[in-house]
Amino acid sequence: MIKLKKIQKAYKAEDDWIPVLKDIDLTVEQGDFLAIMGPSGSGKSTLLNLIGFVDKAYRGDYLLDGEKVMSKGDQDLSQLRNERVGFVFQQFNLIETLTVAENVELPLLYAGWTQKETKVRVSELLTKLGIGDKEDKYPKQLSGGQQQRAAIARAIINEPDFILADEPTGALDTRTSEDIMHVFQQLNIEGVTIVLVTHDPSTVDYCNRVVHMQDGLLTEEVN
Amino acid sequence: MALLKNKKRSFLTMIGIVIGIAAVSTIMSIGRGFERYVMDALNPEEGDLVTVDIAFQSEDPMWMLETNDELFTDRDLQSLERLSGVAEATRIEGNLQYTSLDTRVNGEERYVDITLTEESGRGVSVGRGLQLSDYTRSSRVAVIPHTLAEEMFLIPEESVGKGIRLGDELYTIIGVYEAAIDRTGLFSEFMLDEVEIPAASYNLYHTQGGTASEVRLTVQRGSLPSEVASEAVTYLEEEGSMRAMGSYEHWDMSMMTDGVSQVLNGITLFIASVAGISLFIAGIGVMNMMYISVSERTKEIGIRRALGASQKSIRLQFVLEGVMMTSIGGAFGYLLGLMFSAAAAILLPFSTGVDMVTVLVSLGISSLVGLIFSYAPANAAGKKEIIDII
Numbered sequence: 001m002i003k004l005k006k007i008q009k010a011y012k013a014e015d016d017w018i019p020v021l022k023d024i025d026l027t028v029e030q031g032d033f034l035a036i037m038g039p040s041g042s043g044k045s046t047l048l049n050l051i052g053f054v055d056k057a058y059r060g061d062y063l064l065d066g067e068k069v070m071s072k073g074d075q076d077l078s079q080l081r082n083e084r085v086g087f088v089f090q091q092f093n094l095i096e097t098l099t100v101a102e103n104v105e106l107p108l109l110y111a112g113w114t115q116k117e118t119k120v121r122v123s124e125l126l127t128k129l130g131i132g133d134k135e136d137k138y139p140k141q142l143s144g145g146q147q148q149r150a151a152i153a154r155a156i157i158n159e160p161d162f163i164l165a166d167e168p169t170g171a172l173d174t175r176t177s178e179d180i181m182h183v184f185q186q187l188n189i190e191g192v193t194i195v196l197v198t199h200d201p202s203t204v205d206y207c208n209r210v211v212h213m214q215d216g217l218l219t220e221e222v223n
Numbered sequence: 224m225a226l227l228k229n230k231k232r233s234f235l236t237m238i239g240i241v242i243g244i245a246a247v248s249t250i251m252s253i254g255r256g257f258e259r260y261v262m263d264a265l266n267p268e269e270g271d272l273v274t275v276d277i278a279f280q281s282e283d284p285m286w287m288l289e290t291n292d293e294l295f296t297d298r299d300l301q302s303l304e305r306l307s308g309v310a311e312a313t314r315i316e317g318n319l320q321y322t323s324l325d326t327r328v329n330g331e332e333r334y335v336d337i338t339l340t341e342e343s344g345r346g347v348s349v350g351r352g353l354q355l356s357d358y359t360r361s362s363r364v365a366v367i368p369h370t371l372a373e374e375m376f377l378i379p380e381e382s383v384g385k386g387i388r389l390g391d392e393l394y395t396i397i398g399v400y401e402a403a404i405d406r407t408g409l410f411s412e413f414m415l416d417e418v419e420i421p422a423a424s425y426n427l428y429h430t431q432g433g434t435a436s437e438v439r440l441t442v443q444r445g446s447l448p449s450e451v452a453s454e455a456v457t458y459l460e461e462e463g464s465m466r467a468m469g470s471y472e473h474w475d476m477s478m479m480t481d482g483v484s485q486v487l488n489g490i491t492l493f494i495a496s497v498a499g500i501s502l503f504i505a506g507i508g509v510m511n512m513m514y515i516s517v518s519e520r521t522k523e524i525g526i527r528r529a530l531g532a533s534q535k536s537i538r539l540q541f542v543l544e545g546v547m548m549t550s551i552g553g554a555f556g557y558l559l560g561l562m563f564s565a566a567a568a569i570l571l572p573f574s575t576g577v578d579m580v581t582v583l584v585s586l587g588i589s590s591l592v593g594l595i596f597s598y599a600p601a602n603a604a605g606k607k608e609i610i611d612i613i
């Protein structure tokens with residue numbers, strides 16, 4: 001589904017360019033639960049943004065279902081983000097001024113749904129994720145684990161092909177982390193492809209593939 | 224809505240809009256109230272059609288008295304009828320009260336002043352005075368002053384029954400009156416020795432039906448009489464057949480509304496500049512607030528972009544927020560304006576009220592201000608790079 005060929009990326013710092021990704025080759029298949037591990041600053045988040053159609057400034061080829069992504073314009077990339085990807089972040093990134101339900105329905109609204117149409121679907125999903133009673137609460141009124149469940153609900157409401165999760169358990173305690181990983185596991189069983197950036201070795205147990213990032217290079221662990 | 228989350232800031236930004244729109248709707252309410260009032264007073268919806276009279280005034284009064292030319296030709300009348308707002312144009316006989324005609328006194332040609340009477344004339348010392356029947360029959364009879372009778376016939380009493388030529392017509396003298404005696408002699412020059420004849424006789428024998436000096440325009444419903452009249456005067460000054468001989472004039476019956484209208488124009492100009500300035504400043508305020516809002520909500524923008532919002536939809540979101548804020552301000556401004564104009568109406572001779580045009584203009588202007596001044600910040604919001612944001 002996702003094929004990266006010789007991806008290079010560098011950030012400009014003062015006068016010279018600092019390479020962050022050097023010749024990354026990666027293939028992600030439908031149904032994969034892939035863990036990306038590696039030290040801080042090795043370029044994991046950079047890679048994830050690139051896969052998520054957020055970053056356009058790179059060299060090499062990114063093929064999605066065999067089609068080059070780089071050549072697309074803002075409208076097309078926005079549509080790809082909306083339909084194909086779900087993002088989950090370490091800091092949840094819920095919009096503070098919106099209720100949980102309003103946060104979760106956003107991808108549907110950008111997909112052209114009306115506010116009325118989203119209601120049932122949002123309620124069902126929140127109930128499934130165990131926060132059905134928090135619909136009208138604001139993010140601040142929820143615990144970290146509950147906020148991350150809301151963020152996951154928002155990531156999967158539009159039934160994406162893959163989820164990109166950047167240290168989703170990084171801000172949670174061990175017990176809550178396990179709960180969240182169970183949610184991901186369940187989604188993966190239902191057929192959602194997941195790419196997970198993590199520092200926590202215990203979360204790797206849920207994954208079927210692990211890659212290591214080191215100085216902008218990727219090596220896959222064979223088990 | 225983010226603007227509801229920051230009520231104090233939004234409120235402060237809206238004050239300018241509120242004042243500006245209040246000014247706009249005040250002017251409009253008063254203006255439209257005045258328009259209705261003028262229209263109603265000068266050309267009511269019911270009853271007879273209103274008429275206006277336009278007079279021709281020659282630079283040379285003597286020429287005017289002597290000429291037999293039509294002062295308003297048929298062509299003039301037809302052209303006037305073609306002007307918008309004119310239903311009909313007809314000549315009217317000048318209802319003169321004074322004129323002068325030539326006569327011969329002891330072989331000497333001279334002009335005498337004539338008083339034209341419509342009913343009974345003044346008291347006399349000899350013979351009888353003019354009566355209503357003389358007027359209705361257009362009799363060629365005259366009452367002459369004592370001094371003239373003395374000059375012509377030496378003994379005034381003998382003048383009754385004799386003739387006097389006025390213009391080309393012979394009149395029968397039926398009475399002689401004693402002019403008010405000026406004992407001091409100081410005012411003798413001002414003492415008028417007027418010959419008195421029935422107005423109807425003058426009109427019949429001396430005007431030959433062709434020297435009507437006024438034209439009467441019937442005004443169509445829905446047109447302002449004063450506007451129709453001044454349009455007609457302008458036309459005549461340029462095209463009228465007598466334009467070379469004198470000027471056309473119209474006495475506006477609505478002088479008092481002119482006064483009100485002048486004061487209103489002053490007020491309107493003042494309020495309009497208040498409105499313009501405060502709307503502009505308010506617009507800058509809106510722009511400033513939107514820029515602040517955009518930079519405060521950088522993260523929200525990034526999140527929305529990650530969820531699939533395009534640059535366009537982010538831009539739309541911020542423009543709509545700006546428009547929403549200014550139109551709420553506009554709505555309050557309209558209500559405030561309604562109060563102002565109601566207060567002003569107490570001092571004015573007409574009433575003001577809710578009307579749809581003012582409502583639409585108020586909301587239209589306020590949303591336009593929002594649209595114009597939030598476009599640049601909204602565009603900047605759309606252009607933000609997502610990676611820098613998340």
Ligand SMILES: Nc1ncnc2c1ncn2[C@@H]1O[C@H](COP(=O)(O)OP(=O)(O)OP(=O)(O)O)[C@@H](O)[C@H]1O
Nearest residue numbers: 011012020039040041042043044045046047610611
């Ligand atoms: N917008 C940016 N501009 C310049 N340099 C950047 C930018 N984003 C990241 N970098 C640099 O790129 C390198 C990789 O960053 P990245 O965030 O991908 O690391 P990471 O592997 O996700 O680290 P962590 O585990 O701490 O999240 C770092 O050295 C970082 O300083």
Ligand SMILES: [Mg+2]
Nearest residue numbers: 044045046166
């Ligand atoms: Mg990172």
